[in-house]
Amino acid sequence: MTSTSPTRRPIEFRNISIGTTVAMLGETRPDLLADALHKMLGGRPDFFAGEATILDFSNLTARPERVDWAGLLSLFRRFQLQPIGARALPAEFIETARRAGIALLDDVGEIGREAPPPERPVRAAPPPPPPQPATPAATTMFIERPVRSGQQIYAQGGDLVLLAGMSSGSEVIADGSIHCYGPLRGRALAGAQGNERVRILATNFGPEIVAIAGTYRTFENGIPQVIAGKAACVLMTEADRGNSLTIEPLQLD
Amino acid sequence: MTRVVVVTSGKGGVGKTTTSAAFASGLALRGFKTAVIDFDVGLRNLDLVMGCERRVVYDLVNVVSGDAKLNQALIKDRQCENLFILPASQTRDKDALTEEGIEQIIKDLGEMGFDYVVCDSPAGIERGAVLALIFADEAIITTNPEVSSVRDSDRILGILQSKSRRAAESKEPIKEHLLITRYSPKRAEEGEMLSYTDVQELLRVPLLGVIPESESVLHASNQGTPAIHLKGTDVGEAYLDVVARFLGEERPMRFVNYDKPGLMKRLFGGK
Numbered sequence: 001m002t003s004t005s006p007t008r009r010p011i012e013f014r015n016i017s018i019g020t021t022v023a024m025l026g027e028t029r030p031d032l033l034a035d036a037l038h039k040m041l042g043g044r045p046d047f048f049a050g051e052a053t054i055l056d057f058s059n060l061t062a063r064p065e066r067v068d069w070a071g072l073l074s075l076f077r078r079f080q081l082q083p084i085g086a087r088a089l090p091a092e093f094i095e096t097a098r099r100a101g102i103a104l105l106d107d108v109g110e111i112g113r114e115a116p117p118p119e120r121p122v123r124a125a126p127p128p129p130p131p132q133p134a135t136p137a138a139t140t141m142f143i144e145r146p147v148r149s150g151q152q153i154y155a156q157g158g159d160l161v162l163l164a165g166m167s168s169g170s171e172v173i174a175d176g177s178i179h180c181y182g183p184l185r186g187r188a189l190a191g192a193q194g195n196e197r198v199r200i201l202a203t204n205f206g207p208e209i210v211a212i213a214g215t216y217r218t219f220e221n222g223i224p225q226v227i228a229g230k231a232a233c234v235l236m237t238e239a240d241r242g243n244s245l246t247i248e249p250l251q252l253d
Numbered sequence: 254m255t256r257v258v259v260v261t262s263g264k265g266g267v268g269k270t271t272t273s274a275a276f277a278s279g280l281a282l283r284g285f286k287t288a289v290i291d292f293d294v295g296l297r298n299l300d301l302v303m304g305c306e307r308r309v310v311y312d313l314v315n316v317v318s319g320d321a322k323l324n325q326a327l328i329k330d331r332q333c334e335n336l337f338i339l340p341a342s343q344t345r346d347k348d349a350l351t352e353e354g355i356e357q358i359i360k361d362l363g364e365m366g367f368d369y370v371v372c373d374s375p376a377g378i379e380r381g382a383v384l385a386l387i388f389a390d391e392a393i394i395t396t397n398p399e400v401s402s403v404r405d406s407d408r409i410l411g412i413l414q415s416k417s418r419r420a421a422e423s424k425e426p427i428k429e430h431l432l433i434t435r436y437s438p439k440r441a442e443e444g445e446m447l448s449y450t451d452v453q454e455l456l457r458v459p460l461l462g463v464i465p466e467s468e469s470v471l472h473a474s475n476q477g478t479p480a481i482h483l484k485g486t487d488v489g490e491a492y493l494d495v496v497a498r499f500l501g502e503e504r505p506m507r508f509v510n511y512d513k514p515g516l517m518k519r520l521f522g523g524k
Contacts, residue, residue, distance in 0.1 A: 145426075146457050148411025149404055163459065167407045182457075 058088035059188035069100035206230035259389035263338025263405030265376030268434035274479035279496030281336035293375035297341035314342035317354030318358035430461035438511035462495035
């Protein structure tokens with residue numbers, strides 16, 4: 001039966017928009033990036049789960065002499081991220097990027113293939129640099145059963161609500177906030193993609209470690225009495241930024 | 254419809270085999286045709302506890318590999334009419350077991366008219382333990398009232414949710430039951446051990462029963478008699494309560510209260 005119906009063609013091209021993780025690089029040296037990633041992820045090489053990643057070069061602090069593509073690619077893959085393309089790449093690296101198999105994404109209307117302007121940092125200002133990755137409309141993930149020791153839950157692109165608490169030895173990660181109804185034991189990491197304006201809320205606070213956007217806090221000396229086992233909220237205030245976290249009691253009624 | 258019940262724990266030495274033997278016997282005493290399978294390949298104990306170690310001809314590995322038929326390997330229990338034991342192999346190792354092989358055995362047991370199949374899991378979370386729980390409809394999580402046992406039980410609960418067939422096929426999840434074993438009300442009262450309410454709060458699974466710490470268990474396994482047959486002992490009675498609750502009957506929780514002995518008793522002896 002000769003086919004004219006579209007479903008029978010061996011290949012079709014479509015255009016879709018996907019939410020992808022963007023890695024804003026301030027640095028291109030793989031060794032420095034490796035250090036930073038290691039610190040940021042608290043020594044967990046399997047924090048990411050093989051997501052596609054766009055390497056964004058608009059935040060570079062200094063113009064590099066060369067870009068070690070092979071080193072960069074293998075570094076990201078080691079951390080379970082799959083670089084699929086580059087954005088805001090200085091024009092002199094376009095050729096080497098192509099040869100390394102990196103797609104050039106010009107969606108923000110930056111350099112592309114035109115004559116490169118010498119002042120890179122100035123160019124970075126006009127196009128809006130989005131620190132938040134382009135995610136689809138944020139959805140909330142609900143977990144109805146207790147999160148058991150050894151389990152790991154990742155709520156990508158949104159908030160996470162635990163309706164039955166989590167046990168010690170388990171780990172929950174969310175790009176948004178974490179809301180825990182029930183005992184919060186184990187590790188709770190919010191703002192996983194770098195969003196500092198998220199919170200961790202719990203009705204029964206007792207975690208091993210909490211983190212917001214990579215800044216974490218452990219409780220080796222015990223959890224303060226005022227919040228231990230009670231309703232509490234973890235947040236990053238302006239004063240905290242990048243350094244510490246604030247934990248305050250939550251008034252339930 | 255055959256119900257598959259796995260007796261598991263994560264932690265070793267908490268009372269899985271003792272419980273599998275007692276529980277399976279209890280179901281058989283109630284008139285249900287019951288099979289109890291030892292999944293601890295290479296370290297078999299169920300046959301000892303059931304008192305049939307001298308009657309083992311073929312075992313689970315033989316059946317899975319096709320060397321023997323299921324009805325050749327099943328051993329009829331001498332104390333309970335409806336109870337059959339499928340022992341583990343002692344000489345082979347767990348790699349000899351396959352998921353398909355176990356699936357076929359459970360299917361065949363169903364066709365033979367068994368009401369319940371009790372799977373005695375080995376300790377740990379590796380292959381043997383996973384094979385024991387993979388086809389389970391219900392699970393009895395055996396826990397001692399101390400922290401490492403509770404954490405391991407929590408771990409195995411996570412594995413029950415993720416690695417079972419019911420999870421893989423998005424069917425109704427395995428029904429979980431908490432069984433606390435080796436419980437000492439005195440030590441719980443004195444704060445040395447967790448109380449049964451502490452354990453229940455930590456694991457958040459419905460409590461099926463509490464089996465008290467008792468010398469009777471050692472006597473029972475030495476004799477090759479499942480603990481439930483010890484009439485009048487605390488352990489025997491506790492296991493009878495467990496079977497009753499499993500079958501939907503209400504029973505008050507016994508052997509959980511510590512009554513401090515009065516002054517006279519403390520002065521003049523007595524426990």
